[in-house]
Amino acid sequence: MTMSRRDILKSLTITAITGSVLRVIPIEAAEFAHHMVASEKAAAKAGAYAPKFFLGHDYKTLQSLCQTIIPADDQAGGAIEAGAPEFIDLITSENKDYQLSLGGGLMWLDVTCTDRYGSRYLECTADQQKEILDQIAYSKNAKTDPSLGAGVEFFALLRKFTADAYFTSEIGIKYLGYVGNTFLKEFPGCPPVPEA
């Protein structure tokens, strides 16, 4: 079968407008279209992302935090490779609430690190970074030390968005082991469930 992308899209459009159920495109054509669109998208190399909200130093801090939340390991890359900083910068640039909570949170982190360690988060030593993150990564710490409240809230939101970006990325989906989003002639059912 040789069909161009244009032919496929045209047949899809005709289906939509004239719409007879008897002219619905065959499953093979739909599958072909799907694979073609997917491979085109994969081939289109994304240009370097230009940050819109977190600029310069702030973007570097965001990258560092994302990669710390979900690091690379021997099984899969980390949050930077999964595009988490781009995703978070994009949605923050579009949402005033997140500009306050994430933008303000990043400032809180740098101010707090400067107070404690004499330098911003990014320039702190690895031990110092771990110390502050270990405090703001758990909500119970804000109960014993209310001054950590803003930091805990910031980190909780950043963690969710990093997870969003990571596990919806190509490497993240592969890491989880999601198998699907494809065309099956038959649904195979459940493989044997191991004993609990």
Added chain:
Amino acid sequence: MQVARSPKVYDVCIIGSGASGGTAAKVLTEGGLSVALLEAGPPIVPERDYKEHVWPYELPHRGGGVGAKKRQGVGDEFMAPNGAWEIEGEPYTTAPGSTFRWFRSRIVGGRTNHWGRIALRFAPVDFKVRSHDGMGDDWPLSYDDVAPYYDKVESYIGVFGSKENIPSAPDGIFLPPPKMRCTETIIKKACDKLSILCVPSRLAILTQPHNGRAACHYCAQCGRGCVTASNFSSSQVMIPPAQDTGRLTMITGAMARELIVGKDGKVSAVSYIDKTTRSEKRVHARAFIVAGSTCESTRLLLNSKSTLFPDGLANSSGVVGKNLMDTVGSDGGGYFPNLEKMPPHNHDGVGGMHMYLPWWKFDRKNDFLRGYHTEFGGGRGMPGVGDWDDLCDHVEGYGSSLKQMAKKTYGTYIGFAGRGEMIPNENCYCEIDPTVVDQWGIPVLRFHWKWSDNEIKMARDMQQTYREIVEAAGGTYMTNTSPDGQHPYGLADGGVIIHEVGTVRMGERPATSALNQYCQAHDVKNLFVTDAACFVTNADKNPTLTIMALTWRASDYLMDQAKKGNL
């Protein structure tokens, strides 16, 4: 503003193109009648509107929308553009102390582009509830009257299922059901242990080629729209054959304002706003079918006031807007450690459950009346934004431990959704808000809502049942609900289940009902209301299949009456 009048007179004008309007359009045009079909929204174009098979990473917002405002729930970037909880410029109001949410669709096919394709027949007892338990009212027809039309609808649209001979869930004409997913295998085993019925679900999705449509390809993405039309929607299955007759005139972007009554007391025209030109136009016809969805149809009747019908059209009984019902909904779910050991495998299946729990306690005394069915799902679905919120809040921390925990627990959650029958009560109704209009100048609806104790007790039973099932399956129940507050036992707000019915109900007596058993207005013989507004009760069955069966029956009756010159 210009008022344009078209001189053409159609045999029938249908308002709304969803489950009901689409069915009427097919039956009537195939029966030889000329039909004008008004739809308030635009056409749906699969090539443009469907995001089937798109991966989240192919979209910059990963499906969460601009500003991540659609992170979870209906309306993410992947969903077909099928409706919304809020529509700009088209408000509705709620009375003080009432909470009601109204999901509206403005597109060809209406909410059939969205629904779960769950296609359940009402049981015989569902039509005769008052005779059975003394509450609510009986329908003016019986299961045997509707059964031939259930047959017609199922035969045409294609519904999978299995013959089970369960009194609360009559069998239909079924295509073979798909095999069980792992999550369903586990729950089925637990239900067997507890003597709770768990059987193949009944969904309007093709497991075999059917009437020229291809079989399902098991991508689980029905909600995004299906380019092979392997699931049912009015836009892909009902409207095309109507168009093929050459007798259908589709008018999109047409927001009906008022039904115009002639001196003879019959409806002569519908006045509508052409949204593109913002002008008012009219369509003339010999008969009218109102099928704009329950509350929208109600609004149109109540806004159609005249000297002959000062309280709104077809409303001499005063019942129009009354008896508003939704489905009793309460959800719960749990974590299943044995699913952690499952190797990666394709768990997608059809876009919905392969198994479900019909109402199983129909033969015993419960502490509430009527019943509920249960939908359930979970497992290794396509990851989406928002899916890890609970994990993040629960395990907290960061680094490898967080990453590994996400992988370990992926696909180990199964959720249950109870869907039960509400009994109509005098505190649940809608009316025209005396002071608010929409952007077209059309007065809007105001909702009143209050659950009764029966619904709260039913929600409690749902929560108890789901905990028992989860624990019997070796899982941990993770839902916490409280007996009081806005959502007792997790009871969803009115309207949230999107099964609103009952506001233009049928009945034998014109004093207490608006329509006869053929959806024909007692007061106006060339007017029919065929969507779920005509329902007398809201059985624990999703309304769509019954909407289509009743519409098909009403359309046959309309054609018969037209032939006899009775309209």
